[in-house]
Structure formats: structure tokens, C-alpha cells
Amino acid sequence: MRFTTFLAGALTLGLASGAMAQDDPVKAGFIYVGPIGDGGWTYQHNEGRLAVEEYFGDQVETVYQESVPEGADAERAITQMALGGADIIFTTSFGFMDATNAVAAKFPDVKFEHATGYKREHPNVSTYDARFYEGRAVLGTIAGHLTETNKIGYIGSFPIPEVIQGINSAYLHAKKVNPDVEMVVTWAYTWFDPAKEADAARAMIDQGVDVILQHTDSTAPQAAAQEANENGGRVFTFGQASDMSEFAPTPRVASIIDEWSPYYIDRVQAVIDGTWEQQGSWGGMAEGEVVIGPITDAVPEDVKTEAEALIAAMKASEYHPFTGPINKQDGSVWLNEGEVARDEDLLSMNFYVEGISGDIPN
Amino acid sequence: MDLSSISLTLLIASLMVAATPILLAAIGEMVVERAGVLNLGVEGMMITGAICGFVAGVETGSPWAGFLVAAIGGAAMAALFGFLTQYLLSNQVATGLALTLFGLGLSSLLGQGYVGIKAQTLRRVDLGPLSDLPVVGRIIFGHDPIVYLSLALVAGVWAFLRYSRAGLILRAVGESHDAAHALGYHVRRVRMLAVLFGGACAGLGGAYLSLVRVPQWTEGMTAGAGWIALAIVVFASWRAERVLIGAYLFGGITVLQLNLQTAGARLPVELLSAAPYLVTIVVLVLISGRAGGRANAPADLGKPFHASA
Structure with missing residues (x-):
């Protein structure tokens, strides 16, 4: 009994600090799959975080956790960040998809942004990706x-x-x-x-x-x-x-x-302004991502x-990389002459185009 | 599938390189375990060696200095472990795990300023005409010195344990520390020396990753190699020559599955990647099925020793 009370207390505390954040600096959290020092993917996300800090100055506080494994532990890490009073949490790997949605269900007042995924099961979950x-x-x-x-x-x-x-x-x-x-x-x-x-x-x-x-x-x-x-x-x-x-x-x-800075600044700004809404963002070269x-x-x-x-x-x-004619690996027609791939098809792409040998493992 | 694109010579040469870090760590850990100490901190010592070696390699410009410092760094970590477990009698399993976590953290701290820098790497030894021989030239005479060092270490450890008096004492300590103690041998001293040797070897293995195989510093770069080394020791049932086989097998499967994929083989790569672990489990089952149960495992492995007991 006492333990559940404690849990509930901790939960309300977390939610309360989330709600009070209008006056305090907005807290933006980042969950990284690798170490910042990887010199690649996570490094770039962290550059985006630093850009947020520089752009907003005292208005925003950022926290991050690196090398979070994709799996059960991810849920714990995200929950901890939400309990820590984060107002918006960016989870920066595909494998955090289910964990992000699970935690989002428990923290309706916290905004979640999941990178490269497609599941937006709750109104407080957005996804973002780059082309x-x-x-x-x-x-x-x-x-x-x-x-x-x-x-x-x-x-x-x-x-x-x-x-x-x-x-x-x-x-x-x-x-x-x-x-x-x-x-x-x-x-x-x-x-x-x-x-x-x-x-x-x-x-x-x-x-x-x-x-x-x-x-x-x-x-x-x-x-x-x-x-x-x-x-x-x-x-x-x-x-x-x-x-x-x-x-x-x-x-x-x-x-x-990968240039995440414009997107991160944009979304944190939306939280500050109170205009944050769920979306599935997919910027490319045109957006500078x-x-x-x-x-x-x-x-x-x-x-x-x-x-x-x-x-x-x-x-x-002016140009889309997937413009027909393009056949699938088995020779069947995917895109006709001049036809451009639809985003839905790209987001679920699970086949090679004609000419690539080998199978895609399941 | 075009298997002809896989060159057996290059495959063997690259599996030797891929296996060297785990071989070094495993041969060290084997000596530690033969002395009756279970140090699960191999991963932590490896990565500490990797960063120490890399930093020293960058700062001095000499990979040899890097390897030396890596061995010292690994041994320093091991000394910490040895002090805690042998003198303060802390639990070996818990201390070993803590050592791994500590090593991972310490290494990323030390490595802060060294991400994305290139160090001087070791060149392959040039044995002139020998290195130009077909097939054997590349496999036997075409490596960097550390590959030879690792092979020499295996031979040395084998001979040491089998033929030398000191090796006999070390084994006695591992089999029954009470008996060894009663005979007047310094159990703690022997075990500390073994632990230090294991640490130095793990450090060398780590530095081989950061200075030769990858070669650069990235956080968490050992990526579980230390655990594989621990598995190999069990797989090898605590015998030096089998450690060599085990390490080359593990390294070989990694390289082979990548080569097969690249050649377009339609094999379940997931299964192939898991194969080394499956083999270890099978070996464990076979060992425990034999009479005597623990087969070659040192009888006092992991047991704390205190002279008053």
C-alpha cells in the first residue's frame, strides 16, 4: 500500500512539474541510442540539442541520456525522464517506437517526439524523420x-x-x-x-x-x-x-x-508557445534536414x-529520387513512367528494386 | 551466390586479425581462472586498455607506447579488482561486474577529447620475400607484430602451465588454495600476479581494437568482446591451446558470416551470428555431462581465500 502511494506521489509530482513548466524554463529531454562520441548518428542529434540550448538560452533546459538500449530498458529511461519533469522528449532511434508510445500513454501532458518511426498511438506523440x-x-x-x-x-x-x-x-x-x-x-x-x-x-x-x-x-x-x-x-x-x-x-x-537543429528548435518553440500538435514530419533536402x-x-x-x-x-x-519507371526486384512494375512514389509506400518499403541481388532478411 | 569471390587467404588473414583482441583477453583470463579467481571485469579492463592505449598512442605518436600503456592500464584496473577481492574479500562476481561498469564509464571520460582523432597504427611486418609468397605469405608472414605476440603468449602460457614449477604452483592455488597454503605458498600473491597478468592481456586486447583493428577511439567500442573472451575460456575448458581454437573460431565465424553475406549467400545470418554462443552452450552441456561434472574447471574457482580459514 505504502509503495503504491509513493508511486502515485511520484507520478503526480512528475506531472505537476510538467504542468508548472510554463513559468520555469521548458525542459527538453533527449534519449540517445549510442554514445554522443559515436561521431555519427547520436553525435548529430546531440548537435541538435546543443543548437536548441544556444537558440533559446535560459528559456530552455535540456537533459539527455546516451547509450540507451533498444528494448525494455528504453521504457524505463524515458519514464525516468518524464518523471524528471521534461516537457518534451525526443527519442532518437527507430527501436524506441513502442517504448515511446507506452510511456506517452502514462504522461498525457508531456510531448513525445519519436525519430524515424511511424506509430503515433496517442495525441501527444509525434514522429519525425528525414528523407x-x-x-x-x-x-x-x-x-x-x-x-x-x-x-x-x-x-x-x-x-x-x-x-x-x-x-x-x-x-x-x-x-x-x-x-x-x-x-x-x-x-x-x-x-x-x-x-x-x-x-x-x-x-x-x-x-x-x-x-x-x-x-x-x-x-x-x-x-x-x-x-x-x-x-x-x-x-x-x-x-x-x-x-x-x-x-x-x-x-x-x-x-x-543529418541536420536536426531546425526541427528541434521548431518543436521546442511550439511547446513554449503552446502550439505543439501531433504530426508526422518528414523533411528532406528542401527543409535543410x-x-x-x-x-x-x-x-x-x-x-x-x-x-x-x-x-x-x-x-x-523539382526531382524525386523515386520517379518511374522503376520495377521491383522480381521484375513486376512498381512505378510507371513519370510516376512518383507515394510517402506511404516509401515508409513501408520492404523490397529491393530490380537489379539488386539477394534477399532482404526478415 | 558467388562463393568464388571469397578468397580463402584473405579470409583466414582477416579472421586472425578479428580474433586477436578476444584471444589476448581470453588467454589472460584463463590464467586468472586457473589461479582460482573469477574476474568478470574483462570487458571493463579491455575498454580501459583501449582508451589508455589510444591516448598514449596519440600523444606519443608511437603505437608501441600505446600498447605498453594499455597493458599498464588494464593491469591497474585488475589491481583494483585484486585488492578488493583478495585483500578485502569482496564478492568476486559482483566486483567483476562492477569493474566492467566502472571501466566503461572511466573510458568514456578519458576519451572525451579523443573522439574522431586518428592514431598512428601498426604496420604489417615486412619480411621481404617471405611476405610475397602466395597464400602463406599473407596468412603467416603478413601480419602486424601484435598478432604474433598473441600467438607467442598462447604458446608461452601453455608451456608455463605445463612445464614450469611456477605454473604448477599457480594451478595448485587454483585447485585447492588451502592445500597450497599449507604447503607454504603465498596464495594471495600468486593470485594477484595472475590477476595483473590477466588485466594486462585484456588491456592489450583492447588496445588492439583501438590502435589496429578499428583503428580509432569510439565509446563502447569493445561492444561485448570481453564477454566473448569469458565464454571462450569456458569453451576451451581452461586449456591454452583450446583458447586459441576458440578465439579463432569465434573470430572466424564473425568474419565468415560477413563474407558470406557480401558474396550473396542465402544463409540465415542471424543464426550464423549466434553460432559461437550456441557452440559454447553445447560445449558446456557436454562438459557437465562428463564424469566429474566440472571437468577441467579449477576446483577453487571463484572461492574466496583467507589464511585463517
Whole structure:
């Protein structure tokens, strides 16, 4: 009995401090899947958090917890943050989806923002994502031009729609400039395991892959490519999530950067103004959420020009990377000539496009 | 599926590299356990070694200094463990787990300013014409010195335990500390030395990750390698030569499954990734099924010792 009273007390306290937050600084919480020092995904989310702090100054207080595992422990971490008086909580990994919704049910006055998911089971849950596949189109174009072995490697994390979009987009655009290109996909089953990512990159390099794209968060594949280059190889990579410019000009020849700052500032502002509403946000290059980092001189001038033209077209919303005709892997028609993929289809994408070999694991 | 794109030579060469960190940590832990101490803090000591080695490697510009400092860092962590468990008689399991948590935290603190920096890495040894030989040139003569060091350590530990008097004393301490004590051996001293050796080895293994295999510093970069090392010791039933087999098997499966995927093999990669652990469980079942129950496990493994007892 006493324990339940205590729990209820703690709960009311948490809710109360949430409600009182109008006068106090707004508290924005961030749940990270990896360490801030990963130099990639989590690093960029944390840059977004720092941007919030800088923009709002004393108006906003931020808290964060890093290296939260995707699973039961996530729910505990999010609950703790909500009890700690956070007014808005950003949960920054796909695997936090169910935990976020579960906690949101218990804290109706706290706003929840879940990155890269699709479940919005409660009115206080929004989702946000970035159209990374737009950036992948640019990287694919560069990769198609750079490869000499015609084998491009893609280190995938988990077979979820977001990653599959990237693989398809990169392949389609590499193929567009180099019809002989072949895409090799390796699933690492982790977002962050430098040793494994390095091994995956080495396995690719050993098998003749000379351009590597990654959808995992560490810089280890870049280092593996660099090592191969020092031993006489010719391998190129792209920075992932963060610029990873310490590996420029080679092996890193360009990068796809997640820029969360505008979104975070926008949403925290909405909480301050009391105008926060549920939404499913999916910004891309046009919104400045996906940015291509500096293209180095290792890329020939005409390729660079071509890539920049593609970036400009997507920034102006004139070009969609998934514009038909595109067939599915089994040869059936997905998009007809000139047809553009609908967002619903992209968000549930679970197939390779025609030309990629191999199966997507379940 | 195009298996011909997998080069067996390169596969073996890269599995040796992939297995070296766990091999180093496992051979160290095996000596610790043979002395009767169960140190579950391998992961913590590895990651401490990884960051100590990386910092020293960056600051001095010499990977060798990095490895030296990594061994010292790992041993320092182990000394903490040894002091708590051998002199203050704290619970070994709990202390070991705490050591892992402490090591993870300490390493990310030490590593604050070292994210995204590159350190000088070890080059492969160049044995001239030997390294250019087909197949064996790459597998046997084409590695960095630490790979050879790890193999030498395994051989050394094997010979030490089997042939030397000191090795016999160490084993005696692990099998029955009371008997060893009654014979006049310094149980605590022997165990402390073993623990320090284990820490230094784990530190070297960690530094191999941060200085050679990855090579850079990222928080949490050992990603469970220390636990695998612990599993290997059990898998190897506390025998040095089997530690080598176990480490190469574990490292080999990791590399093999990535290679198979890259070659487009339609194999359930999840199962392949889990295979090392499944094998360990099977081995454990087989061991416990044999007469005598614990087979090769040192009889006094994990038991606290006090001279008054």
C-alpha cells in the first residue's frame, strides 16, 4: 500500500512539474541510442540539442541520456525522464517506437517526439524523420562514377524501411550513371559496433568492392578503407550521419549529414508557445534536414557538377529520387513512367528494386 | 551466390586479425581462472586498455607506447579488482561486474577529447620475400607484430602451465588454495600476479581494437568482446591451446558470416551470428555431462581465500 502511494506521489509530482513548466524554463529531454562520441548518428542529434540550448538560452533546459538500449530498458529511461519533469522528449532511434508510445500513454501532458518511426498511438506523440534517400541518391551518383570494379558495397544496419529506401535510392542512381554497377549489401545487425563495421568493410574490400556506403553509425568503415588505401588499395567511402571530415579527401569523398537543429528548435518553440500538435514530419533536402557534406577533389569535376545539380533539383523539390519507371526486384512494375512514389509506400518499403541481388532478411 | 569471390587467404588473414583482441583477453583470463579467481571485469579492463592505449598512442605518436600503456592500464584496473577481492574479500562476481561498469564509464571520460582523432597504427611486418609468397605469405608472414605476440603468449602460457614449477604452483592455488597454503605458498600473491597478468592481456586486447583493428577511439567500442573472451575460456575448458581454437573460431565465424553475406549467400545470418554462443552452450552441456561434472574447471574457482580459514 505504502509503495503504491509513493508511486502515485511520484507520478503526480512528475506531472505537476510538467504542468508548472510554463513559468520555469521548458525542459527538453533527449534519449540517445549510442554514445554522443559515436561521431555519427547520436553525435548529430546531440548537435541538435546543443543548437536548441544556444537558440533559446535560459528559456530552455535540456537533459539527455546516451547509450540507451533498444528494448525494455528504453521504457524505463524515458519514464525516468518524464518523471524528471521534461516537457518534451525526443527519442532518437527507430527501436524506441513502442517504448515511446507506452510511456506517452502514462504522461498525457508531456510531448513525445519519436525519430524515424511511424506509430503515433496517442495525441501527444509525434514522429519525425528525414528523407535520407534524397542524400543517398547523390552518393549513389558519385559512387557509380567512381567505381572501377563496378561493385558498390552497402553496410546496412537493420532491414527496416528507412535503410531499404537508402539502398534502393543509392543503387538506382549509381545504375543511372553506370549500367554495369552491382550492389553488394551486408547486414551488420547493429547501429553501432565499430569492430563489426570495420570487419564488414574489410570483407567487402577483400571481395573487390571499391566504393562503400554505410548505414551504421561509426567511422570504422572509413578507417578500414583508409587502411586498405595505405596498403595499395583504391577505396572510397561516404560520411554517414555526420560529416566524418577527418577522413577527407580520401577515402571519404562526400557525406550525408543529418541536420536536426531546425526541427528541434521548431518543436521546442511550439511547446513554449503552446502550439505543439501531433504530426508526422518528414523533411528532406528542401527543409535543410538532409545535407550533403563537402565533396572532395578526389571526385572528378564533372561528377561533382552533376552531383551538385542533383542536390539543387532536390532542394527546389523539382526531382524525386523515386520517379518511374522503376520495377521491383522480381521484375513486376512498381512505378510507371513519370510516376512518383507515394510517402506511404516509401515508409513501408520492404523490397529491393530490380537489379539488386539477394534477399532482404526478415 | 558467388562463393568464388571469397578468397580463402584473405579470409583466414582477416579472421586472425578479428580474433586477436578476444584471444589476448581470453588467454589472460584463463590464467586468472586457473589461479582460482573469477574476474568478470574483462570487458571493463579491455575498454580501459583501449582508451589508455589510444591516448598514449596519440600523444606519443608511437603505437608501441600505446600498447605498453594499455597493458599498464588494464593491469591497474585488475589491481583494483585484486585488492578488493583478495585483500578485502569482496564478492568476486559482483566486483567483476562492477569493474566492467566502472571501466566503461572511466573510458568514456578519458576519451572525451579523443573522439574522431586518428592514431598512428601498426604496420604489417615486412619480411621481404617471405611476405610475397602466395597464400602463406599473407596468412603467416603478413601480419602486424601484435598478432604474433598473441600467438607467442598462447604458446608461452601453455608451456608455463605445463612445464614450469611456477605454473604448477599457480594451478595448485587454483585447485585447492588451502592445500597450497599449507604447503607454504603465498596464495594471495600468486593470485594477484595472475590477476595483473590477466588485466594486462585484456588491456592489450583492447588496445588492439583501438590502435589496429578499428583503428580509432569510439565509446563502447569493445561492444561485448570481453564477454566473448569469458565464454571462450569456458569453451576451451581452461586449456591454452583450446583458447586459441576458440578465439579463432569465434573470430572466424564473425568474419565468415560477413563474407558470406557480401558474396550473396542465402544463409540465415542471424543464426550464423549466434553460432559461437550456441557452440559454447553445447560445449558446456557436454562438459557437465562428463564424469566429474566440472571437468577441467579449477576446483577453487571463484572461492574466496583467507589464511585463517
